[in-house]
Amino acid sequence: MYEILEKPANKPFEFYAAYYPPIYAGFKAATIDELIEGIKKVDGFSIFYHVFHPLFSSHVVPEDMSNDFATWIRDELGDRLLAQKISDIEGKEPRTVENVREDLIKILSEARISKTANKPFYFITCKPVVYNTGRVAKSLAEFIDIIASISIRSIAYHFIFRRIIGYEDKNDFSKWIEDNYGLTELSKKLSSLDPQTYTDEEMLREDLLKIFEQELLSK
Amino acid sequence: MIERFSEIIGENELDSIFKIAEKLKGLSILHVNSTPAGGGVAEILSKLVPLMRELGINTDWKIIRGDPEFFKVTKSFHNSLQNGLGELPQGSFEIYRKWQEINGNELDLDYDVVFIHDPQPAGLITFRKKGKWIWRCHIDISNPYQPVWNFLREYIQKYDSVIISSAVFARDDLKNPQFIIPPSIDPLSIKNRDIPEITVKRILYKFDLDPGRPIISQVSRFDRAKDPLGVIRTYKLVKKHADVQLAYVGSPASDDPEGEIVYRETVQAAGDDKDIKLLMLPPNSDLEINAFQRGSTVVMQKSIREGFGLTVSEALWKKKAVIGGNTGGIPLQIIHGVNGYLVNTPEEAAHYALYLIRQKDIREKFGKAGREHVRRNFLITRELRDYLMVATLALGA
Numbered sequence: 001m002y003e004i005l006e007k008p009a010n011k012p013f014e015f016y017a018a019y020y021p022p023i024y025a026g027f028k029a030a031t032i033d034e035l036i037e038g039i040k041k042v043d044g045f046s047i048f049y050h051v052f053h054p055l056f057s058s059h060v061v062p063e064d065m066s067n068d069f070a071t072w073i074r075d076e077l078g079d080r081l082l083a084q085k086i087s088d089i090e091g092k093e094p095r096t097v098e099n100v101r102e103d104l105i106k107i108l109s110e111a112r113i114s115k116t117a118n119k120p121f122y123f124i125t126c127k128p129v130v131y132n133t134g135r136v137a138k139s140l141a142e143f144i145d146i147i148a149s150i151s152i153r154s155i156a157y158h159f160i161f162r163r164i165i166g167y168e169d170k171n172d173f174s175k176w177i178e179d180n181y182g183l184t185e186l187s188k189k190l191s192s193l194d195p196q197t198y199t200d201e202e203m204l205r206e207d208l209l210k211i212f213e214q215e216l217l218s219k
Numbered sequence: 220m221i222e223r224f225s226e227i228i229g230e231n232e233l234d235s236i237f238k239i240a241e242k243l244k245g246l247s248i249l250h251v252n253s254t255p256a257g258g259g260v261a262e263i264l265s266k267l268v269p270l271m272r273e274l275g276i277n278t279d280w281k282i283i284r285g286d287p288e289f290f291k292v293t294k295s296f297h298n299s300l301q302n303g304l305g306e307l308p309q310g311s312f313e314i315y316r317k318w319q320e321i322n323g324n325e326l327d328l329d330y331d332v333v334f335i336h337d338p339q340p341a342g343l344i345t346f347r348k349k350g351k352w353i354w355r356c357h358i359d360i361s362n363p364y365q366p367v368w369n370f371l372r373e374y375i376q377k378y379d380s381v382i383i384s385s386a387v388f389a390r391d392d393l394k395n396p397q398f399i400i401p402p403s404i405d406p407l408s409i410k411n412r413d414i415p416e417i418t419v420k421r422i423l424y425k426f427d428l429d430p431g432r433p434i435i436s437q438v439s440r441f442d443r444a445k446d447p448l449g450v451i452r453t454y455k456l457v458k459k460h461a462d463v464q465l466a467y468v469g470s471p472a473s474d475d476p477e478g479e480i481v482y483r484e485t486v487q488a489a490g491d492d493k494d495i496k497l498l499m500l501p502p503n504s505d506l507e508i509n510a511f512q513r514g515s516t517v518v519m520q521k522s523i524r525e526g527f528g529l530t531v532s533e534a535l536w537k538k539k540a541v542i543g544g545n546t547g548g549i550p551l552q553i554i555h556g557v558n559g560y561l562v563n564t565p566e567e568a569a570h571y572a573l574y575l576i577r578q579k580d581i582r583e584k585f586g587k588a589g590r591e592h593v594r595r596n597f598l599i600t601r602e603l604r605d606y607l608m609v610a611t612l613a614l615g616a
Contacts, residue, residue: 024389024397122386131238151231
């Protein structure tokens, strides 16, 4: 197994990264019905922003709630159970923001809350600013080393953003590993991580590295 | 100079700034505002512009000119946008238009990207010849005096994008994209950098404060929006239980005629309590402010209205537990129960101040969380990167 780590890839992996400057989406919600309306109306980037962006610890959410909707429901509408349900929606591959949107609407539509919040939920969307980090992996060994040290923005871009927004049906890491090395088991294990449930970026990196360690180093 | 931030924000963060700046190499950027010094905007631009230049972007900073009549008008605009009340000098709109025209004809505005800061120069958009124009609004425009907003909106709608400091300031009656970019502090400035403990003590003693007893402080103008009377009441409630001192540290604001009145009201409310220090420091007393924040047991920013309240970030950066008013941009900075407390009344403020005075371990825990929160979100490097990104998106680069 160790030989494969040094074997040159057919196509090196170029690491890009992205920031997502927030933009007001043009409306807010003070009730569950307005929240549902908003979720129906916003673009996919907005769903990404509110549901997946909290992964970055610079986007402050309490650690027990993994997305903005859940935090608002708990803090402003006072419904802890509903907040937990919304926090735990699935974002695992091959789901996209559209699947997430459907789940959100379904769960919220079943809720019975008539309360009006003092502080509304402000819908925010975003536009990605993508840049080339200049780092390139020519082998699996280099790939692992780069994942361990590169900006989490790069990991999130390749592992979450492109797939969840629907640009690709599989995360870039799994795709590259499969295309270049045929390691389907490793690829599948990476795909099975659900990024939606993370509220600490470094934990996601750690879990990715654990999979590499188990699949490539310890055998 | 920019490399000096590396040990604070990390190499990856710094690298991202260089990489995004590469997209703007060879392009020209202009910032325009109404004053070269004094106030938060000038403070931010004095850092931001050199950093942008250092990144290889041709960046200039220009100041509009005007007579006292014009600045009286723009001050009344500023107030009416923030407090929703309209007390405008006669002929305000004509005076505003006249000075936009004078500045528009005098200033070279031929840049690839132009950032216009605040309402004072907003009308310059009429003189755009080329480039992408972005209006950066540093104040709360969520509840404006409608005639003033309607007047300015005619100009603002012509911009390619708008930048606001918090989503709570967003407007539903603007069609241009409203980017949300909070302001920031410079961790390397005299006001925020580490200073020796003996310097902190020296300054506290100088102003007759005892570093050996708990100190509650608020660094703010004497402005009703900052609730100085609420701060005095908070102190008096805490004083019933603890041997505490209060330092309210302000500076005179020549453009704020109410400052003197509010100061007198505060003096009256303070009475003859020797443990209350109401201080009027000269502008640019950065070292003193640094020392007051560091020397405090609890820092307050008990505003009842607030643009953003960067004094909160300043105190959090110094690992202080902060009690802030639940308004404007303060809730972005204070996460209730994580790095401080958000309050609505002096009674609430007093409750948490007393708790924090008693609980050193909680203060330390909050202090650590607060510094990390500021490190990740409210440092000048993040704001620099945000400006670069907005310019990049505006240009489609």
